[in-house]
Amino acid sequence: MPELPEVEHAVRLLRRAVRGRTIAHAELRHPSLARRLPPAVLASLAGARIADVTRRGKHQLIALADGRTLRAHFRMTGDWLVLRAGEEPPRFARAVFELDDGRRLVLEDSRALATLDVHPAGAPPALDLGPEPADPALTPEYLRARFARRRGPIKPALLDQRVIAGLGNIYAAEALWRARIGPRVRASSLSRPRLAALIAAIRAVIGRATGARYTEIGAARLAVYDREGLKCRRCGTPIRRIVQAGRSTYYCPACQRR
Numbered sequence: 305m306p307e308l309p310e311v312e313h314a315v316r317l318l319r320r321a322v323r324g325r326t327i328a329h330a331e332l333r334h335p336s337l338a339r340r341l342p343p344a345v346l347a348s349l350a351g352a353r354i355a356d357v358t359r360r361g362k363h364q365l366i367a368l369a370d371g372r373t374l375r376a377h378f379r380m381t382g383d384w385l386v387l388r389a390g391e392e393p394p395r396f397a398r399a400v401f402e403l404d405d406g407r408r409l410v411l412e413d414s415r416a417l418a419t420l421d422v423h424p425a426g427a428p429p430a431l432d433l434g435p436e437p438a439d440p441a442l443t444p445e446y447l448r449a450r451f452a453r454r455r456g457p458i459k460p461a462l463l464d465q466r467v468i469a470g471l472g473n474i475y476a477a478e479a480l481w482r483a484r485i486g487p488r489v490r491a492s493s494l495s496r497p498r499l500a501a502l503i504a505a506i507r508a509v510i511g512r513a514t515g516a517r518y519t520e521i522g523a524a525r526l527a528v529y530d531r532e533g534l535k536c537r538r539c540g541t542p543i544r545r546i547v548q549a550g551r552s553t554y555y556c557p558a559c560q561r562r
């Protein structure tokens with residue numbers, strides 16, 4: 305699943321490839337996208353110039369020169385491909401945007417869970433997102449306040465995009481391991497110094513990521529994620545997996561006792 309660094313990487317590539325270009329034709333190749341992108345809206349994209357591409361959390365915001373915003377979210381397996389004129393779109397092409405220079409921007413997505421929608425000028429998408437990991441507004445005091453009324457454990461709380469934007473299942477587990485915080489610890493019980501350690505750990509794991517896709521990175525560079533039964537890289541104890549809020553959590557029962 306693409307996490308924040310992968311989405312940032314995708315946004316940078318996309319910006320370089322399409323900024324300043326005009327969409328000549330837009331076409332959907334999977335019915336899952338048609339609900340949010342009905343034929344009239346899709347047709348209205350023809351002639352729109354792409355002014356910029358930015359990211360907020362894991363949302364990709366393609367700003368059109370007419371003021372509208374085309375928002376993309378990769379979910380599980382989405383990715384962009386830029387095809388030269390004459391190149392065939394791949395099997396899992398879900399949306400194809402033909403550009404004025406003949407190239408085609410393709411949303412490729414084997415699971416077909418990625419989303420695309422268009423927001424009118426003056427009404428950008430309401431994303432309801434917390435600060436990004438790199439944002440100075442992400443402080444121990446901020447997290448204390450956000451966690452104060454939460455009864456649940458820290459790991460699912462970290463996945464709440466309204467608290468921190470862009471942190472996903474992989475990096476939440478990695479950051480907790482790095483900060484030596486047990487995934488089942490109550491979010492509201494964490495002291496200011498431990499929250500400071502957690503924020504530092506989040507910034508370290510996000511900053512260390514290269515933006516390559518996980519399938520290419522392999523598990524070798526991750527400390528706990530997808531390493532059930534393998535030795536903790538810090539203390540040698542076998543990594544455990546539990547399920548929290550429907551998602552797998554990997555952790556070291558020795559290093560992350562508290």
Ligand SMILES: [Zn+2]
Pocket residue numbers: 536537538539540541556557558559560
């Ligand atoms: Zn350990």
